[in-house]
Amino acid sequence: MSTLAIDKAGPTRKLGSMSRDRAWALRWSYFFLVLFAIFFLTPPVYMLITSLKSSAEISAATNPWWVFHPTLSNYVELLTSNQFLRFFWNSSIISIVVVIVTMLISIPAAFALARMKFWGSATLATGVFLTYLIPDSLLFIPLFKMLAVIQDFTGIALLNRWYVLVFIYPTLTVPFCTWIMIGYFASIPKELDEAAIIDGASWLQTLLRIFIPVALPGLIAATIFAFTVSWAQFLYPLVFTTSIDQLVLPVGITTTLIKGDVFNWGQIMTGALLGAAPPLIIYAFLMDYYIAGLTAGATKG
Amino acid sequence: MADVVVEQNRRVSSARSRKGGSLRNMLGRKSTVAFFLTLPLILLIALLVLYPAFYSLYLATLNKAMTKFVGLGNFTFLFKRETFWMVVKQSCIFAITAVVFKALIGFVVAHFVHNIPGKKQRKWRGMLLVPWVIPPAMSTLAWLWLFDPSYSAFNYTLSFFGVGPIPWLGDTFWARFSVILVNVWYGAPFFLIMYLAALKSVPDQLYEAAAIDGANWWQKMWYVTLPMMRNIIAITTLFSLIVTFANFDIVRILTSGGPLDTTHLFATWAFQVGIQSSDIPLGACVSLFMVPILAVAAVFILRDVSKRGNEA
Numbered sequence: 001m002s003t004l005a006i007d008k009a010g011p012t013r014k015l016g017s018m019s020r021d022r023a024w025a026l027r028w029s030y031f032f033l034v035l036f037a038i039f040f041l042t043p044p045v046y047m048l049i050t051s052l053k054s055s056a057e058i059s060a061a062t063n064p065w066w067v068f069h070p071t072l073s074n075y076v077e078l079l080t081s082n083q084f085l086r087f088f089w090n091s092s093i094i095s096i097v098v099v100i101v102t103m104l105i106s107i108p109a110a111f112a113l114a115r116m117k118f119w120g121s122a123t124l125a126t127g128v129f130l131t132y133l134i135p136d137s138l139l140f141i142p143l144f145k146m147l148a149v150i151q152d153f154t155g156i157a158l159l160n161r162w163y164v165l166v167f168i169y170p171t172l173t174v175p176f177c178t179w180i181m182i183g184y185f186a187s188i189p190k191e192l193d194e195a196a197i198i199d200g201a202s203w204l205q206t207l208l209r210i211f212i213p214v215a216l217p218g219l220i221a222a223t224i225f226a227f228t229v230s231w232a233q234f235l236y237p238l239v240f241t242t243s244i245d246q247l248v249l250p251v252g253i254t255t256t257l258i259k260g261d262v263f264n265w266g267q268i269m270t271g272a273l274l275g276a277a278p279p280l281i282i283y284a285f286l287m288d289y290y291i292a293g294l295t296a297g298a299t300k301g
Numbered sequence: 302m303a304d305v306v307v308e309q310n311r312r313v314s315s316a317r318s319r320k321g322g323s324l325r326n327m328l329g330r331k332s333t334v335a336f337f338l339t340l341p342l343i344l345l346i347a348l349l350v351l352y353p354a355f356y357s358l359y360l361a362t363l364n365k366a367m368t369k370f371v372g373l374g375n376f377t378f379l380f381k382r383e384t385f386w387m388v389v390k391q392s393c394i395f396a397i398t399a400v401v402f403k404a405l406i407g408f409v410v411a412h413f414v415h416n417i418p419g420k421k422q423r424k425w426r427g428m429l430l431v432p433w434v435i436p437p438a439m440s441t442l443a444w445l446w447l448f449d450p451s452y453s454a455f456n457y458t459l460s461f462f463g464v465g466p467i468p469w470l471g472d473t474f475w476a477r478f479s480v481i482l483v484n485v486w487y488g489a490p491f492f493l494i495m496y497l498a499a500l501k502s503v504p505d506q507l508y509e510a511a512a513i514d515g516a517n518w519w520q521k522m523w524y525v526t527l528p529m530m531r532n533i534i535a536i537t538t539l540f541s542l543i544v545t546f547a548n549f550d551i552v553r554i555l556t557s558g559g560p561l562d563t564t565h566l567f568a569t570w571a572f573q574v575g576i577q578s579s580d581i582p583l584g585a586c587v588s589l590f591m592v593p594i595l596a597v598a599a600v601f602i603l604r605d606v607s608k609r610g611n612e613a
Contacts, residue, residue: 025416026416026417029412029413029414029416029417030417032409032410032413033410033413033414033417033425033429036406036410036413036429037425037428037429039486040428040429040431040432040486040489040490041428041431042447043432043440043443043444043447043486044431044432044435044440044443046443046446046447046454047440047442047443050446058452059452061452061457063457064452064453064454064457065454065458104341105341105342105345106342108338108339108341109338109339109341109342111338112334112335112338112339113339116331116332116334116335116338118331118332118335118336119332121335124339124342124343126603127346128342128346129603130599130603131346131350133540133543133595133598133599133602134350134354134595135543135544135547135568135591135595136547136549137547137548137549137567137568137571137572137588137591138354138357138547138588138589138591138592138595139349139350139353139354139357140571140572140576140588141357141360141571141575141576141581141584141585141588142353142354142356142357142360142585143349143353144575144576144581145356145360145581145585146352146353146356167349168349170345170349171345171346171349171350174342174345175346178342203331203334203338228434228436231436232436232437232438232439234436234437234438234549234550234553235549235550235568235572238553238572239572239576250436250438250439250550251438253438253439253442254438254442254554263446263449265446265449265452268442268446269442269443269446272439272440272442272443273439275436275438275439276434276435276436276439276440279434279435279436280431280434280435283430283431283434284427287423287426287427287430290434291426291430291494291498294491294494294495295494295495295498
């Protein structure tokens with residue numbers, strides 16, 4: 001990724017020294033980039049500013065863009081409240097399990113679809129892609145009803161249980177992860193696995209010893225994607241869970257911290273910031289994989 | 302017993318391993334293996350995506366108590382309601398406006414990022430992609446606070462310019478403006494990253510050739526950049542259209558459809574009707590109206606994807 005970017009700098013610099021237009025183009029680029037950066041970063045920065053304020057300072061009509069008396073009381077209050085920790089725990093455990101389930105389903109499937117041409121494999125690959133295009137807002141009502149029906153028939157409580165989400169989220173993560181893993185697996189030279197098969201490796205060994213290590217960047221991208229999607233999901237948990245101890249972070253913050261018409265903005269913003277933190281931290285360290293994963297679907301066939 | 306089995310296996314395999322027989326054996330095994338490898342995927346899609354999708358069709362034909370088949374009764378009922386047509390209108394306004402602005406901003410910003418020296422690109426790209434990484438439910442809360450009528454930052458800042466206070470979420474026009482603005486803010490980085498990837502894949506030689514032929518900036522853009530990016534622009538736009546059309550989080554948190562249901566999208570209205578008012582069949586019916594538009598977009602995307610698959 002970075003080598004590609006550095007290559008691009010070559011002609012820019014060469015031309016820049018030649019013409020003054022080029023230098024001006026660069027200045028204008030920076031000017032507009034700063035404007036857009038302000039637009040893109042205002043909400044998260046404002047979250048941070050508000051999270052450091054006391055309620056008294058928020059309701060005082062002072063400059064909202066500045067913190068006059070920074071305090072960590074919002075953080076202390078949230079991080080010591082059992083409720084908030086419960087939401088955080090639910091979100092974490094669900095996201096981690098969903099990532100594992102997604103990988104267990106999509107890696108073998110992508111391997112089969114990329115390498116073993118079998119009856120209906122092309123149709124299935126297309127089907128996987130189509131599934132990726134079916135939004136959660138189309139399926140939440142029938143899924144809700146299905147869970148209710150199963151609950152009535154078997155007596156197993158499914159509604160209002162966080163673990164049900166572990167079965168539902170893979171419908172959002174598996175199609176995309178399978179799709180990008182197909183792309184990564186397909187880019188591995190055929191000679192590599194043919195040699196392995198000739199040497200007597202089984203399909204499973206080929207997958208574990210050759211495909212997974214070679215396609216590791218794709219695997220990381222898919223993992224990040226699966227985690228981010230499960231962490232951010234709002235509609236399914238909003239519909240399927242109601243008791244406070246079953247809620248995940250996004251739903252928990254929006255439903256418990258907003259009490260009637262009283263908005264405790266300091267705490268809401270702190271909660272939102274803490275809720276945004278895990279994906280942001282992962283992104284800060286693994287940005288290149290994340291971006292590679294995002295663009296993989298479009299730039300690879 | 303076990304010995305015999307092992308013996309037999311060995312004899313079979315040793316007899317066949319030298320010649321073409323083992324290949325056929327392997328092929329026979331291959332489809333079985335492939336079947337088991339894809340089975341979880343097939344089950345997941347069949348049970349949790351396809352089945353619910355068809356179940357939704359069935360649900361839409363029941364009465365509210367789900368005891369009686371009413372055929373297309375729910376659909377005709379919806380057609381007679383003013384709110385329904387408002388939702389149709391708003392969904393189209395929302396999706397089209399938001400996607401156009403996302404695409405424009407993404408395209409422009411991608412060019413600016415592409416313009417600056419390589420080493421700095423990474424930093425800017427990282428910064429500009431942040432809205433896409435934050436869970437939308439979380440960032441929409443920040444917007445909700447920014448839009449707050451009395452204490453918020455926007456109206457405070459605008460007051461210095463003698464403007465406002467603007468009832469961001471209380472007035473139909475501004476509420477529609479706000480939900481679109483937030484959606485553009487959230488989605489533009491996705492376009493930016495896709496377009497940036499596309500820009501990087503345009504070979505420099507093409508620009509050099511164009512420059513030698515005396516092409517100006519505009520001609521380079523029209524005859525080199527756009528044709529090379531056409532596929533990605535099409536796919537990204539269509540994909541975003543689907544996602545934007547089916548959006549839930551932003552509208553739900555920002556306005557819950559208000560004021561007077563004027564900002565409802567299909568998803569949020571289906572939630573209100575189906576879950577909050579517990580009229581599941583009608584809710585299913587509402588969300589089914591997304592299908593035709595999703596299907597059209599999906600057909601176009603699929604055509605593009607398979608076309609590229611053939612080229613590769």
